[in-house]
Amino acid sequence: MLKLLQSLAGLVLLTFSREASAFLRFPCSQLVTERFDPLVTPGEVSPHLHQIVGGNAFNLTMDPANDLGDLSTCTTCRFVEDKSNYWTAVMYFKHSNGSYLRVPQMPNHNSGPGLQDGGMTIYYFQPTYEGDNVTFVSFPKGFRMRVGSPMRRTEDDIDPNDATTLHALTFRCFNGTDGGSGGATTGFGPEDSFEFPNRTCSGGIRSNIYFPQCWDGINLDSEDHMNHVSHPIGNFFDAPCPASHPIHVPFIFMEIVWDTRPFNEPPFWPADGSQPFVLSNGDPTGFGQHADYMFGWEGDSLHRAMDSCDNFDGIPTKCTALTVQDTDSMNRCKKGVQVIEVTEKQYIEKLPGCNPVQSGPDYATDIHNCDAPSTTVAEQVPTTSPELVVPPWPVCNPSPVSTFAAPFCDSIPQTTSASGTQPTIAPAIITTI
Ligand SMILES: *[C@@H]1O[C@H](CO)[C@@H](O)[C@H](O)[C@H]1NC(C)=O
Ligand SMILES: *[C@@H]1O[C@H](CO)[C@@H](O)[C@H](O)[C@H]1NC(C)=O
Numbered sequence: 001m002l003k004l005l006q007s008l009a010g011l012v013l014l015t016f017s018r019e020a021s022a023f024l025r026f027p028c029s030q031l032v033t034e035r036f037d038p039l040v041t042p043g044e045v046s047p048h049l050h051q052i053v054g055g056n057a058f059n060l061t062m063d064p065a066n067d068l069g070d071l072s073t074c075t076t077c078r079f080v081e082d083k084s085n086y087w088t089a090v091m092y093f094k095h096s097n098g099s100y101l102r103v104p105q106m107p108n109h110n111s112g113p114g115l116q117d118g119g120m121t122i123y124y125f126q127p128t129y130e131g132d133n134v135t136f137v138s139f140p141k142g143f144r145m146r147v148g149s150p151m152r153r154t155e156d157d158i159d160p161n162d163a164t165t166l167h168a169l170t171f172r173c174f175n176g177t178d179g180g181s182g183g184a185t186t187g188f189g190p191e192d193s194f195e196f197p198n199r200t201c202s203g204g205i206r207s208n209i210y211f212p213q214c215w216d217g218i219n220l221d222s223e224d225h226m227n228h229v230s231h232p233i234g235n236f237f238d239a240p241c242p243a244s245h246p247i248h249v250p251f252i253f254m255e256i257v258w259d260t261r262p263f264n265e266p267p268f269w270p271a272d273g274s275q276p277f278v279l280s281n282g283d284p285t286g287f288g289q290h291a292d293y294m295f296g297w298e299g300d301s302l303h304r305a306m307d308s309c310d311n312f313d314g315i316p317t318k319c320t321a322l323t324v325q326d327t328d329s330m331n332r333c334k335k336g337v338q339v340i341e342v343t344e345k346q347y348i349e350k351l352p353g354c355n356p357v358q359s360g361p362d363y364a365t366d367i368h369n370c371d372a373p374s375t376t377v378a379e380q381v382p383t384t385s386p387e388l389v390v391p392p393w394p395v396c397n398p399s400p401v402s403t404f405a406a407p408f409c410d411s412i413p414q415t416t417s418a419s420g421t422q423p424t425i426a427p428a429i430i431t432t433i
């Protein structure tokens, strides 16, 4: 049942001075990949596989009354105060013989220094819209939300004038080391598409996901995990919120880079001209991309950062209201799996949760009579970490001259774990077809 925690929300709202226009951009490594979704299917094994980043209090069930900042003992994110959890579906390559292999992930442009193992890049913006009566608040404890629908397989039922819904979840097709977009807002560039790119992308594919930034000011969650929030009207930046959701909250954006480079040779591509990638929710179109967020910053740390970290380039070490950790420490924070099944690093015959590939355009349907594991084990089972992939672009700035959003390579001292994984160039996992 939906809980309306109006009084709680009212107590913890923090308002901001309008002069600040904060911007944070930081990497989070993989915490775990497993069929957990404490937002949509609390207490049950999720129908499909997710990659999760953030604090290690992530669990099958997460009560909104939990203080994730207190419960987590580590986080995979650059800022140690960020014990939130963020998760998305993962991408698989579908072999012509019907087997699936998880597509590895690689570090984003300027996500270092250091190579994160899997995960994503997270952005927080303080919305800058300056209209009348604009109220901007940080997230209250227990706040959570989702964007996108795992069942969607078309854009045809979205109003063509609804620019924010149409561009909230996109894929960028990277041409080599080029960051792409040519100055367009991410999601609107020539290399960005709502569906999977239908051509090979020599530098890999990046998911670009904008979360809603307008809130009803009352509900920490809603039945579909979306109705209590909304995108702004017309654009993602400098745009008004609708009257139904008048409160501006920190604007979260995430990027996930999929290393599709090993799958670019023509023999890996279906003869019918379709593309070979599917999301773990059985989606070969890409329209079913989705992401989830559970707020979990320690104390008032996000509020402090939004109030003071208005350096225009988002570089983590410039946000002195927060504490950074090095990439090895991020990579060492792990949760073990509790659903015992093979999901990655080898070909599997079915997608985890036995999701059939459903290409639409109708909404996908749930699967029954699935023989996949539906129970968890009590103790976490450690798994091997993702490989450290060296991306085709730099992850930090080696020059002494400051560059937008590019942390200096010596800006965070590295500690190297004794058992540290050594980087590989590109995973040489594909040898035969
Ligand atoms: C996860 O939830 C279980 C059951 O409620 C609890 O026993 C366990 O301590 C929790 N784990 C973490 C890391 O919070
Ligand atoms: C498909 O090919 C891959 C790579 O050669 C192999 O590992 C897998 O077992 C094959 N699957 C089937 C069903 O033959």
Ligand SMILES: *[C@@H]1O[C@H](CO)[C@@H](O)[C@H](O)[C@H]1NC(C)=O
Pocket: 132, 133
């Ligand atoms: C702003 O708030 C004031 C006072 O409540 C109200 O009179 C005014 O109409 C509001 N302006 C807008 C644009 O909503």
Ligand SMILES: *[C@@H]1O[C@H](CO)[C@@H](O)[C@H](O)[C@H]1NC(C)=O
Pocket: 175, 176
């Ligand atoms: C990709 O980049 C190369 C080298 O910069 C350029 O020649 C080519 O036109 C680009 N291809 C596309 C499709 O943009």
Ligand SMILES: *[C@@H]1O[C@H](CO)[C@@H](O)[C@H](O)[C@H]1NC(C)=O
Pocket: 193, 194, 195, 196, 197, 198, 199
């Ligand atoms: C798919 O291919 C068509 C025809 O070549 C092209 O117009 C369209 O933009 C492509 N879509 C994506 C997402 O790449």
